[in-house]
Amino acid sequence: MKKIAVVGTGYVGLVTGVCLAEIGHDVTCIDVDQEKIDLLKSGKSPIYEPDIEELISKNVASGNLRFSLETQDAYEVDVIYIAVGTPQKKDGSADLQFVEEVAKRIAHRVKNDVVVVTKSTVPVGTNHFILKMIQEHLQAEVRVDIASNPEFLREGSAIYDSFNGDRIVIGVENDRAALILEEINKPFNIPIFKTDIRSAELIKYAANAFLATKISFINEIASICEKVGANVEDVSMGMGKDQRIGSQFLNAGIGYGGSCFPKDTNALLHIANEAGYQFQILSSVVKINETQKSVLIKKAKERLGTFHGKKIALLGLSFKPNTDDMREAASIDISNQLVEEGANIIAFDPVAKNAAKKILHPTIQYVDCIKEAIQDADAVFILTEWKEIVHFPITNYVKLMKHPIIFDGRNCYHLEEISQHSIDYYSIGRTTSKGIDR
Ligand SMILES: NC(=O)c1ccc[n+]([C@@H]2O[C@H](COP(=O)([O-])OP(=O)(O)OC[C@H]3O[C@@H](n4cnc5c(N)ncnc54)[C@H](O)[C@@H]3O)[C@@H](O)[C@H]2O)c1
Ligand SMILES: O=c1ccn([C@@H]2O[C@H](COP(=O)(O)OP(=O)(O)O[C@H]3O[C@H](CO)[C@@H](O)[C@H](O)[C@H]3O)[C@@H](O)[C@H]2O)c(=O)[nH]1
Known part of the structure; x- marks a missing residue:
C-alpha cells in the first residue's frame, strides 16, 4: 500500500484517485476548486460517470480515500500524481500553466522523497520540464523522481476502463520509479508496458x-x-x-x-x-473532422430550404453518451448555426442538460423527455447516440411530429425498420429513406 496524492480532481484525477483507493492505496485527492472539494466531501461527484459515487462512498468509508484543498499535509505522501488539465492554446499547442503551477507547489510542499507521476496528457519533454521546475523551487533536501503514466480511459466508461485497460504505459528513467509504479499498479492486473519518458509521452x-x-x-x-x-x-x-x-x-x-x-x-x-x-x-x-461537423446542417438545409421560424428538436447534447461533458460537442456548432439562421430549438439530453445550459445559446429550451422535444417539431437532429434515443419507439416520431423528418448524425436506427414508416430519414453514409407513402 502506498500513500498517494492525486492533484486535480477532474475526469482523470478523480477516477484515478478512486480506483487507486479501491485497489488498497491510501489516497488524497487534491483540487484548488473549493466547490468541487465540498461536493466530494458530501459524497457527490462533480462529474457524471457510471459507478463513481458508489466507489467514492465505499472508499471514503473504508478510510482509503479523502478529499482536500491544496494544503501542506496533503503532500506528505510517497507518490504524487499530476492530473490537471492541459487545454488547447490559440496556436493549437498544449497549455501547461496548470502543470507548471502544480510543479511549483510540489516543490514548496514536499518534505520527504517522492515520485511525481504525470497522468495529464503532455507534450514530449514536459516530464523533464516538471522535474526542472521542482528542482529549481525545492525547499527541502529530498529526492524527487519522475514518471510518465499517460491515461487512456474514455469518459462514460472511465471506471470500467481503469480496471480493464489493454495496457498501463509507464515512462521512467530509473529503477526506483519503475519499481514503485509497478508495485502501485500490480493489483489492476493489466499488462504494464515500460519505456523511456519521451516515448511514453508520445504514445x-x-x-x-x-x-x-x-x-x-x-x-x-x-x-x-x-x-x-x-x-x-x-x-x-x-x-x-x-x-x-x-x-x-x-x-x-x-x-x-x-x-x-x-x-x-x-x-x-x-x-x-x-x-x-x-x-x-x-x-x-x-x-x-471540421468538415464532418457540418454535414447534417447541409443535408437539413437542402431538405428544409430555410431554418427560419422552424421548430427543431435536438436529441443528445453531450459529445458522446454516458457523460455530461460538453467539451467540443457537435451540439455546440450545430445549435449555434441553427439559432443564427432563425430556428427555434427544443433540446433533450438525459444527463447533460445543466452543463449544456451553461454554454449553448440562451434561447434554447430544454425538456426532460424525447416526446416533449419532438412534439410538433418540423425536424429532429440526433447528435448523441444515448440509449434512450436509440431505443425510442420510431412510431412516436410519426405520431408526434407534423411531418416526420429526422437528420440522424449517429445512425441510431436501422434503415429497414425506418423505411416501414412514413418518415424522411437522413443519416450518415447510408441511403436516405423517404418513408412508405412518398
Ligand atoms: N477527460 C478524459 O477523458 C481524459 C482521458 C485521458 C487523459 N486526459 C488528460 O488528463 C488531463 C486532465 O483532464 P480532465 O479531463 O480530467 O481535466 P478537468 O478539467 O476535468 O480537471 C482538471 C482539474 O484540475 C484542477 N486543477 C487545476 N489546477 C490545479 C492545481 N494547481 N492544483 C490542484 N488542482 C488543480 C481543476 O480545478 C480541475 O478540477 C488532461 O491533460 C487531459 O488531456 C483526459
Ligand atoms: O467510431 C467512433 C468512435 C468515436 N467517435 C467519436 O469520437 C469522440 C471521442 O470518443 P471516445 O474516444 O469514446 O471518448 P473520449 O472519452 O474522448 O476518449 C478518448 O480520449 C481520451 C482522452 O485522451 C482517451 O483516454 C481515450 O482512450 C480516447 O478513446 C466522440 O465524439 C465520439 O462520438 C466516433 O465518431 N466514431
Missing part, C-alpha cells in the same frame, strides 16, 4: 491521433458511400472483421468531439511542427 498523443484517424477515415468512406449508393455500416463491418483493422472506432458520424481528440490532435501537429516535421495525415484528419 498518448500517437494513440489518440490514430483513433481520430480511424474516425475521419470512416467518415470519408461514408461520404463516398452516399455518392455510390453503398452502406457505410456494412463497409465498416466488413473491414473491421479483418483483425489487422479491427472493428472499433469505425462508426461514421458527425465527427469526433470531446476534451481529448480535438485538442490532442492539434497538440501533436504542433509538436511535429516544432520538431520540423509536417504531419500530413494528421492535418487531413483534423480538416476532415
Whole structure:
C-alpha cells in the first residue's frame, strides 16, 4: 500500500484517485476548486460517470480515500500524481500553466522523497520540464523522481476502463520509479508496458491521433458511400472483421468531439511542427473532422430550404453518451448555426442538460423527455447516440411530429425498420429513406 496524492480532481484525477483507493492505496485527492472539494466531501461527484459515487462512498468509508484543498499535509505522501488539465492554446499547442503551477507547489510542499507521476496528457519533454521546475523551487533536501503514466480511459466508461485497460504505459528513467509504479499498479492486473519518458509521452498523443484517424477515415468512406449508393455500416463491418483493422472506432458520424481528440490532435501537429516535421495525415484528419461537423446542417438545409421560424428538436447534447461533458460537442456548432439562421430549438439530453445550459445559446429550451422535444417539431437532429434515443419507439416520431423528418448524425436506427414508416430519414453514409407513402 502506498500513500498517494492525486492533484486535480477532474475526469482523470478523480477516477484515478478512486480506483487507486479501491485497489488498497491510501489516497488524497487534491483540487484548488473549493466547490468541487465540498461536493466530494458530501459524497457527490462533480462529474457524471457510471459507478463513481458508489466507489467514492465505499472508499471514503473504508478510510482509503479523502478529499482536500491544496494544503501542506496533503503532500506528505510517497507518490504524487499530476492530473490537471492541459487545454488547447490559440496556436493549437498544449497549455501547461496548470502543470507548471502544480510543479511549483510540489516543490514548496514536499518534505520527504517522492515520485511525481504525470497522468495529464503532455507534450514530449514536459516530464523533464516538471522535474526542472521542482528542482529549481525545492525547499527541502529530498529526492524527487519522475514518471510518465499517460491515461487512456474514455469518459462514460472511465471506471470500467481503469480496471480493464489493454495496457498501463509507464515512462521512467530509473529503477526506483519503475519499481514503485509497478508495485502501485500490480493489483489492476493489466499488462504494464515500460519505456523511456519521451516515448511514453508520445504514445498518448500517437494513440489518440490514430483513433481520430480511424474516425475521419470512416467518415470519408461514408461520404463516398452516399455518392455510390453503398452502406457505410456494412463497409465498416466488413473491414473491421479483418483483425489487422479491427472493428472499433469505425462508426461514421458527425465527427469526433470531446476534451481529448480535438485538442490532442492539434497538440501533436504542433509538436511535429516544432520538431520540423509536417504531419500530413494528421492535418487531413483534423480538416476532415471540421468538415464532418457540418454535414447534417447541409443535408437539413437542402431538405428544409430555410431554418427560419422552424421548430427543431435536438436529441443528445453531450459529445458522446454516458457523460455530461460538453467539451467540443457537435451540439455546440450545430445549435449555434441553427439559432443564427432563425430556428427555434427544443433540446433533450438525459444527463447533460445543466452543463449544456451553461454554454449553448440562451434561447434554447430544454425538456426532460424525447416526446416533449419532438412534439410538433418540423425536424429532429440526433447528435448523441444515448440509449434512450436509440431505443425510442420510431412510431412516436410519426405520431408526434407534423411531418416526420429526422437528420440522424449517429445512425441510431436501422434503415429497414425506418423505411416501414412514413418518415424522411437522413443519416450518415447510408441511403436516405423517404418513408412508405412518398
Ligand atoms: N477527460 C478524459 O477523458 C481524459 C482521458 C485521458 C487523459 N486526459 C488528460 O488528463 C488531463 C486532465 O483532464 P480532465 O479531463 O480530467 O481535466 P478537468 O478539467 O476535468 O480537471 C482538471 C482539474 O484540475 C484542477 N486543477 C487545476 N489546477 C490545479 C492545481 N494547481 N492544483 C490542484 N488542482 C488543480 C481543476 O480545478 C480541475 O478540477 C488532461 O491533460 C487531459 O488531456 C483526459
Ligand atoms: O467510431 C467512433 C468512435 C468515436 N467517435 C467519436 O469520437 C469522440 C471521442 O470518443 P471516445 O474516444 O469514446 O471518448 P473520449 O472519452 O474522448 O476518449 C478518448 O480520449 C481520451 C482522452 O485522451 C482517451 O483516454 C481515450 O482512450 C480516447 O478513446 C466522440 O465524439 C465520439 O462520438 C466516433 O465518431 N466514431
